Amino acid sequence: MTIEIKEYIEMGRFNSKKAGYYVLEHDAPSPDEQEIIESIPFMQGVYDFSMLLGERVFDNRTVTVKLIRPLTSYDDRKQLEQQAKEELLLVGIQPIYDSWLDGCHWLGKCESISAEDKHETNSLVLTVVFNCYPFALKNASGYSDEFDLDYFVDGVDQWTGFKVAGKRKILLINEGVNATSPILFSNNSMELITEDGEKVQIQKGENQDLFFKLKRGENYLTIIGNGHLHFTTETEVMV
Numbered sequence: 176m177t178i179e180i181k182e183y184i185e186m187g188r189f190n191s192k193k194a195g196y197y198v199l200e201h202d203a204p205s206p207d208e209q210e211i212i213e214s215i216p217f218m219q220g221v222y223d224f225s226m227l228l229g230e231r232v233f234d235n236r237t238v239t240v241k242l243i244r245p246l247t248s249y250d251d252r253k254q255l256e257q258q259a260k261e262e263l264l265l266v267g268i269q270p271i272y273d274s275w276l277d278g279c280h281w282l283g284k285c286e287s288i289s290a291e292d293k294h295e296t297n298s299l300v301l302t303v304v305f306n307c308y309p310f311a312l313k314n315a316s317g318y319s320d321e322f323d324l325d326y327f328v329d330g331v332d333q334w335t336g337f338k339v340a341g342k343r344k345i346l347l348i349n350e351g352v353n354a355t356s357p358i359l360f361s362n363n364s365m366e367l368i369t370e371d372g373e374k375v376q377i378q379k380g381e382n383q384d385l386f387f388k389l390k391r392g393e394n395y396l397t398i399i400g401n402g403h404l405h406f407t408t409e410t411e412v413m414v
Contacts, residue, residue: 189262196242206236206309233309283307310411365400
């Protein structure tokens with residue numbers, strides 16, 4: 176009797192389930208923090224400046240998945256090993272869909288693949304290591320007017336495209352775990368003003384100012400101009 180494959184990892188053209196692999200082990204430890212800790216002479220203890228910008232900053236995380244392809248001939252095992260390496264190692268950073276996650280995906284690249292050929296059981300074992308962005312990203316866009324069942328159930332139901340005639344005040348809710356820099360699409364030049372009075376100049380077309388971030392939770396913004404402005408970004412989740 177064949178055991179149904181339920182767990183899988185998918186990146187680009189590689190899908191472990193379709194290729195007949197079972198997931199043996201899965202490891203996705205929390206990412207390391209970028210700590211800035213200083214000991215000041217004549218002062219007790221140490222000072223932690225890691226949250227100088229208001230949030231903790233993390234390095235990339237390593238996700239390791241061990242796969243097994245049982246009951247496979249020697250020639251097929253060698254071919255499958257080569258195929259996996261070609262499909263995973265020759266591409267750059269892109270979404271990695273992992274059944275271990277619920278409604279999210281990783282963003283990263285395959286760092287290494289080590290193969291173990293088990294002749295006694297006619298099995299191929301692959302240990303695949305991914306270098307990933309520290310946060311998982313929700314499959315449903317954090318800011319999108321498109322209807323999505325998963326997003327509608329557990330996300331924030333909000334409009335993200337706005338028609339502006341002179342001046343308009345809007346509310347955007349960032350449901351992610353940290354501040355994020357959205358991509359703005361505009362059909363005309365406009366000006367965006369934050370709650371703190373920061374002014375962001377928006378040009379016609381696609382815009383992204385990495386210094387302009389939507390803080391976690393409610394963001395009250397003012398748009399000045401004439402036309403249509405749309406916000407889009409991905410919601411980050413710590414898992």
